[in-house]
Amino acid sequence: MNIIVCAKQVIDISEMKVDPSTKKPILQGVPFKISDIDKNAMETAITIKEKNGGKITALTVSSDAKERIKELLAMGADEGIIVNPPDKYDYHVVSMLLAEAIKKIGEYDIVLCGEASIDMFSGQIGPRLAGILNIPQIAYAQSVNAEKDKVTCEKNMGDKAITTESTYPVLITVTKEINEPRLPSLMQILGAANKAINEWTADSLIKDIKPFVETIELKGVPMERKNIVYKDDIDESINQLVESLTKEGVLR
Numbered sequence: 001m002n003i004i005v006c007a008k009q010v011i012d013i014s015e016m017k018v019d020p021s022t023k024k025p026i027l028q029g030v031p032f033k034i035s036d037i038d039k040n041a042m043e044t045a046i047t048i049k050e051k052n053g054g055k056i057t058a059l060t061v062s063s064d065a066k067e068r069i070k071e072l073l074a075m076g077a078d079e080g081i082i083v084n085p086p087d088k089y090d091y092h093v094v095s096m097l098l099a100e101a102i103k104k105i106g107e108y109d110i111v112l113c114g115e116a117s118i119d120m121f122s123g124q125i126g127p128r129l130a131g132i133l134n135i136p137q138i139a140y141a142q143s144v145n146a147e148k149d150k151v152t153c154e155k156n157m158g159d160k161a162i163t164t165e166s167t168y169p170v171l172i173t174v175t176k177e178i179n180e181p182r183l184p185s186l187m188q189i190l191g192a193a194n195k196a197i198n199e200w201t202a203d204s205l206i207k208d209i210k211p212f213v214e215t216i217e218l219k220g221v222p223m224e225r226k227n228i229v230y231k232d233d234i235d236e237s238i239n240q241l242v243e244s245l246t247k248e249g250v251l252r
């Protein structure tokens with residue numbers, strides 16, 4: 001079973017601050033990480049491999065992503081591929097580059113993506129990628145059962161659960177609820193140094209690819225805290241809190 005996990009390197013938005021005067025996000029010094037749900041996709045790939053055997057390739061379109069890809073190799077990926085993007089890119093460019101990289105990798109049975117990235121959260125890349133590769137897709141999987149000839153996924157729609165089945169090759173996007181990504185041991189972290197990471201340029205995959213959409217401005221939305229402190233006795237404070245939350249429309 002050849003599995004490709006598409007993983008995005010993102011800034012850790014929990015560490016990001018917004019400049020109150022310009023409303024621009026302050027990105028300097030903010031650490032990078034693998035988008036959270038892509039680690040769930042990686043964990044899914046590992047459990048599929050544990051059951052069926054095979055190879056896991058971690059694929060990213062990003063610059064300076066070696067350290068992040070090493071995290072996925074430590075978790076259990078066998079190989080990493082980094083595609084260095086052009087200066088300007090959008091959803092079209094990213095999904096086209098991922099598709100070309102996947103075609104270059106060659107044989108594959110399952111492509112795994114997160115349902116959405118934690119920074120841009122468009123949820124476009126998985127479905128676009130399946131469309132470009134012309135393969136079936138199952139989105140928002142919260143369970144994946146891969147067998148020899150077919151894969152069965154379940155998604156929870158709140159009041160109902162939908163079970164979907166597909167043959168291979170297939171693209172699956174997973175939700176955060178699907179599993180708890182494992183933390184690699186020290187031995188696995190050290191072992192990751194011996195695994196291969198290949199770097200490809202965007203141009204070697206598609207010549208002169210250009211984005212359709214350009215980001216004009218990026219503004220943060222500063223969140224104002226109300227700073228209400230309830231100092232009365234505990235029962236009275238709870239009543240006041242419930243009343244305030246109801247007034248704000250948080251509780252009904």
Ligand SMILES: Cc1cc2nc3c(=O)[nH]c(=O)nc-3n(C[C@H](O)[C@H](O)[C@H](O)COP(=O)(O)OP(=O)(O)OC[C@H]3O[C@@H](n4cnc5c(N)ncnc54)[C@H](O)[C@@H]3O)c2cc1C
Binds near residue numbers: 089
């Ligand atoms: C410097 C910079 C400039 C940008 N400029 C523009 C612009 O001008 N116009 C514009 O429209 N957008 C721009 N973007 C945003 C960029 O197009 C999106 O981040 C990208 O297309 C992915 O979209 P998303 O994060 O919403 O992914 P989603 O669709 O929410 O991600 C779903 C899943 O797809 C996979 N995935 C997503 N991105 C990658 C990746 N890079 N590598 C591997 N797997 C991935 C992951 O599995 C992820 O969980 C820019 C981003 C950067 C960093």
